[in-house]
Amino acid sequence: MNYGAAGIAYGLYRLACVREDPPLLALADLWSTRATADLDNEDAFRNDILGIRRETVGDIALYHTASGVHCLRALIAQSMGDIVSCQDAINAFLTVAKVRCDNPDLTLGRAGVLLGCALLLEATAEFQTIDGAPLAAFGNALMQSLWEPSGNAGAMGLYGKPAFGGIAHGWAGLAYATMRWCLRTGAAVPQSLATCLERLQACAEPFGSGARWPRKLVLHTMPRAGDYVAGWCNGSAGFVHLWTLAHTMFREHEYLKLAQLAAWHALETPEPFIDLCCGLAGKAYALLNLYKHTGDSQWLMQARSVGEEAARRSDRLEAPPWSLYKGELGVALLVAELERPEASCMPLFESEGWPMNV
Numbered sequence: 001m002n003y004g005a006a007g008i009a010y011g012l013y014r015l016a017c018v019r020e021d022p023p024l025l026a027l028a029d030l031w032s033t034r035a036t037a038d039l040d041n042e043d044a045f046r047n048d049i050l051g052i053r054r055e056t057v058g059d060i061a062l063y064h065t066a067s068g069v070h071c072l073r074a075l076i077a078q079s080m081g082d083i084v085s086c087q088d089a090i091n092a093f094l095t096v097a098k099v100r101c102d103n104p105d106l107t108l109g110r111a112g113v114l115l116g117c118a119l120l121l122e123a124t125a126e127f128q129t130i131d132g133a134p135l136a137a138f139g140n141a142l143m144q145s146l147w148e149p150s151g152n153a154g155a156m157g158l159y160g161k162p163a164f165g166g167i168a169h170g171w172a173g174l175a176y177a178t179m180r181w182c183l184r185t186g187a188a189v190p191q192s193l194a195t196c197l198e199r200l201q202a203c204a205e206p207f208g209s210g211a212r213w214p215r216k217l218v219l220h221t222m223p224r225a226g227d228y229v230a231g232w233c234n235g236s237a238g239f240v241h242l243w244t245l246a247h248t249m250f251r252e253h254e255y256l257k258l259a260q261l262a263a264w265h266a267l268e269t270p271e272p273f274i275d276l277c278c279g280l281a282g283k284a285y286a287l288l289n290l291y292k293h294t295g296d297s298q299w300l301m302q303a304r305s306v307g308e309e310a311a312r313r314s315d316r317l318e319a320p321p322w323s324l325y326k327g328e329l330g331v332a333l334l335v336a337e338l339e340r341p342e343a344s345c346m347p348l349f350e351s352e353g354w355p356m357n358v
Contacts, residue, residue, distance in 0.1 A: 001068035001348060002277075003050060005035035007324030010347055011333045013076050017352075018340050025079060032076050035069050050319075059099045062112035062348065063325070066096045071116045071348070078123050087130055090120055094138055104146055105162055106173030107233070114142050115177040115349070118184045122351060136185060143181050146174055147190035165203060165217045167238030168277070171196055179245050180351070189249075197246055200239075201258060210264030212236055230269035232282030232346070236262040240286040241350065244293040256294075263290050267302055274317055276330035276347065280310035284334055285346040292342060300341055307338050 001007045009031035016024035038044045045065050046052055057064035062071065073089035093116065103109030117139035124130040164170030175196050182189050204211040207228075215227040215234045229235035243259035246252070266283045273279030287303035290296075310331050319326035324333075324347055337344035345352050 001063045001072065002325045003047065003052065003320065003323045003327075004044075005031050005038065006069045006072050008322050008329065009035060009076065010072050011324055011329045013072070013079065014333055014345075014347065015336050017079065018336050018343060025076070029076050029080065032069075032073050036073060039066055039069060056108075058101055058103055058108055060097055060101045060110070060113055061108045062116045063107050067093055067113060067116060068348065070096065071120060074120055075123055075352075078127070083127060083129050086124065086127075090124070090130070090132075090135060093120065094134055098138065104174060105164075105169045106177055107168045110142055110146060111174045111177040114139055114146070114181055117142070118177070118180040119348070119352070121184050139181055139185065140187055143178055143187065143190070146178065147192045163216055164234065165200060165213050166215060166234035167241065168233035170234070171200060171217070172238055172242045175200070176242050176245060179249050183245075183249055197255075200242070201254070204258060204261065206261075207265055208268045210236065210266075210268060211258065211261035212265045212269075213239055213262075229278075230266045230271060230283065231273060231278040232286065233277045236265040236269070237283045237286035240266065241289055241346070244289055247293070259290055259293070263287060263299065263302075267306070274310050274313050274331065275319065275323075275326045276334070277325045280306055280313070281331045281334045282346070284310060284338075285344070285350075288337070288341055288344045289346070289350065292344070303341070304338055307334050311335050 001010060009028045012024050012028035012031060015021065016028055045057065046054060052064065059065055060067050062068045070089045070093035074086050074093065077086035077089055097113045097116070101109050104111055106112045106115060117135055120135055121132055124132060162170050165172055167173045167176060175193055178190065178193055181187060200213070203213050203217060205213070212228050213236065215229055230237060232238045239262040240259050243255045243262060247255035247259065263286060266286055271280050271283065274281060276282045276285070284303045284307040287299050287306060291299035291303060314328045314331045317327055321328040324330050330347065333347065343353060
């Protein structure tokens with residue numbers, strides 16, 4: 001999904017949705033078919049040049065393995081009204097997602113799979129012929145495994161594994177995926193989630209007009225200057241998504257204030273990177289998220305400004321241009337979604353607009 005054919009398919013799928021363009025959806029389906037055909041290739045999810053190895057991305061990561069391909073297949077099939085293919089893709093997703101994984105984070109581990117479950121339930125909720133019960137049962141068990149006392153967030157508290165705070169590899173990602181799941185299904189919120197949010201709130205440091213979070217959370221250790229970033233993966237842009245979702249779920253004004261402070265830090269921090277994951281494009285999606293949440297047009301104006309800067313600098317990206325999260329494809333998708341900001345969503349991360357149990 002990050003670097004390959006599935007990412008191309010997802011980008012085309014979202015473009016088709018934004019522009020209501022059936023030929024683009026058909027093209028997305030072709031790229032999805034190609035990605036599926038390559039699943040059994042030995043190097044389908046490995047690339048030494050890009051640093052994508054099994055020991056780093058594991059076996060179930062939504063953004064780097066077959067689980068993301070099958071999630072994508074289901075989304076495209078649902079959009080095409082192909083219920084049989086959609087059910088087949090969900091079944092395949094569950095098969096690969098049930099492989100044991102000790103990594104809890106969102107981009108490389110179990111929290112990402114939980115987010116995939118939420119995305120699939122959202123997209124298929126209106127189709128009574130889709131059997132969502134196995135998906136719901138698996139998601140509930142997966143959520144409990146992330147927060148049970150013997151697991152990551154229980155007895156060890158916030159300073160256990162993972163050691164990071166952000167969306168991609170840290171506690172914000174676990175909390176975000178869990179809230180998405182609970183909002184979608186009505187599942188009971190784990191008690192440890194509230195503790196996690198409280199401690200992440202306590203880690204906010206005023207800076208400029210906003211607030212920032214250290215990339216790595218180590219108890220009794222002062223963060224270094226380089227530990228503060230503003231992008232989606234490890235920084236304040238990712239925290240915008242966390243706090244708007246927490247405000248949606250718990251209706252506490254302090255969470256909205258934190259989202260706004262995170263957005264200001266993202267805006268005021270000079271950004272050497274351009275892509276969705278670490279740079280300007282990811283910042284723009286965060287600002288779009290805050291605009292959708294508040295209806296405040298200043299955030300839309302800022303999102304467009306940041307998106308235009310990302311587009312102007314996109315030729316400087318070093319990753320392959322077809323990479324969704326690291327290349328020009330992600331920037332191109334952002335530019336298209338800025339045309340219909342109310343329907344925008346960070347790729348394979350934000351809700352695509354299906355009703356939630358708020």
